[in-house]
Amino acid sequence: MPTTKPIQAMIVILSLLSALAPTSHARAEEPVKILTSIKPLALIIEEAFGEIVSVDYLLPPQASPHHYSLKPSDLRKLNQAELFVWVGPGLENFVSGILKNRPSESTLSLLEAMELSSPNLLIHLDESERHSHGHQEVSVHSESAHAEDNNSEHAIDPHLWLSRSIAVAAAQAVGSYLTEHGNDSEAVLGAIGTFAENLTAATQDSGKVDDLHLITYHNAFAYLAVDLKLIITDVVTPQTDVNPGARHIVQLSEKTHSQQTCVIVEPQFNSGLVDKIFRQKGAHIIEVDPMAGEHSSYTEFFNTLLKQLIACRSQIS
Numbered sequence: 080m081p082t083t084k085p086i087q088a089m090i091v092i093l094s095l096l097s098a099l100a101p102t103s104h105a106r107a108e109e110p111v112k113i114l115t116s117i118k119p120l121a122l123i124i125e126e127a128f129g130e131i132v133s134v135d136y137l138l139p140p141q142a143s144p145h146h147y148s149l150k151p152s153d154l155r156k157l158n159q160a161e162l163f164v165w166v167g168p169g170l171e172n173f174v175s176g177i178l179k180n181r182p183s184e185s186t187l188s189l190l191e192a193m194e195l196s197s198p199n200l201l202i203h204l205d206e207s208e209r210h211s212h213g214h215q216e217v218s219v220h221s222e223s224a225h226a227e228d229n230n231s232e233h234a235i236d237p238h239l240w241l242s243r244s245i246a247v248a249a250a251q252a253v254g255s256y257l258t259e260h261g262n263d264s265e266a267v268l269g270a271i272g273t274f275a276e277n278l279t280a281a282t283q284d285s286g287k288v289d290d291l292h293l294i295t296y297h298n299a300f301a302y303l304a305v306d307l308k309l310i311i312t313d314v315v316t317p318q319t320d321v322n323p324g325a326r327h328i329v330q331l332s333e334k335t336h337s338q339q340t341c342v343i344v345e346p347q348f349n350s351g352l353v354d355k356i357f358r359q360k361g362a363h364i365i366e367v368d369p370m371a372g373e374h375s376s377y378t379e380f381f382n383t384l385l386k387q388l389i390a391c392r393s394q395i396s
């Protein structure tokens with residue numbers, strides 16, 4: 080059928096033109112549809128770019144990214160999103176499979192972006208486990224839940240969003256996408272600058288928690304520790320899919336007594352037993368939700384977290 084070929088070519092050209100025209104026209108007025116894997120990333124992007132973007136996220140904040148399966152409605156959201164932003168393999172494993180069908184330029188892995196732009200901000204898992212367990216506890220963990228598949232990407236601690244510098248770097252990575260796709264670069268850069276300034280201004284008390292000792296529920300707070308100069312002495316459960324033994328918790332709670340330590344528990348994990356044992360020993364417990372479930376902006380989330388830590392420090396000292 081020789082005659083159909085030019086027609087097909089013409090149709091392709093026409094549909095390309097018609098696809099381009101409304102998009103570039105719409106670009107000025109319509110926000111860019113961005114979907115993120117988890118809520119904290121959505122908060123960063125929304126706060127930084129405001130009306131330039133329309134942001135939604137996949138994982139319900141009460142769920143743990145380490146244990147989640149996608150629903151059909153999640154797939155619909157993903158198909159409608161212009162840009163999908165996630166941390167990367169090693170955290171949101173629930174999403175890895177379906178991303179294979181997506182053009183790579185419409186997906187942004189923050190881990191990969193950070194490895195290119197600011198690898199010095201990344202924490203390697205062996206390093207964060209050393210931070211987390213102290214030196215005497217090294218034998219407790221055989222394998223972190225994050226490091227089940229051992230390739231180089233997975234060897235980086237994926238809880239990136241708990242660092243203010245990385246939150247700004249994440250905004251920069253999304254900003255690059257926006258300017259490459261027709262958004263005004265001055266507006267985008269200005270938005271990132273304002274976000275960084277607001278975040279710094281809202282958390283200027285951060286020096287008040289220098290060297291605060293912490294025990295955390297799971298291995299999620301190494302970036303926060305670096306950012307705020309905290310010292311994580313122990314982790315209750317290094318593997319997120321294994322419940323901690325009561326004896327281990329008792330040992331840890333005895334430590335909190337002698338060493339003026341705050342204990343962070345997380346709503347995603349059933350911490351009833353942990354709470355009970357720690358409270359019996361008079362430990363100071365704060366509940367921190369690393370998934371920012373209750374928060375409507377990243378700055379507010381980080382500011383609340385900081386206030387909780389400051390309050391805990393004033394109780395133990």
Ligand SMILES: [Zn+2]
Nearest residue numbers: 238297298299
């Ligand atoms: Zn985690």
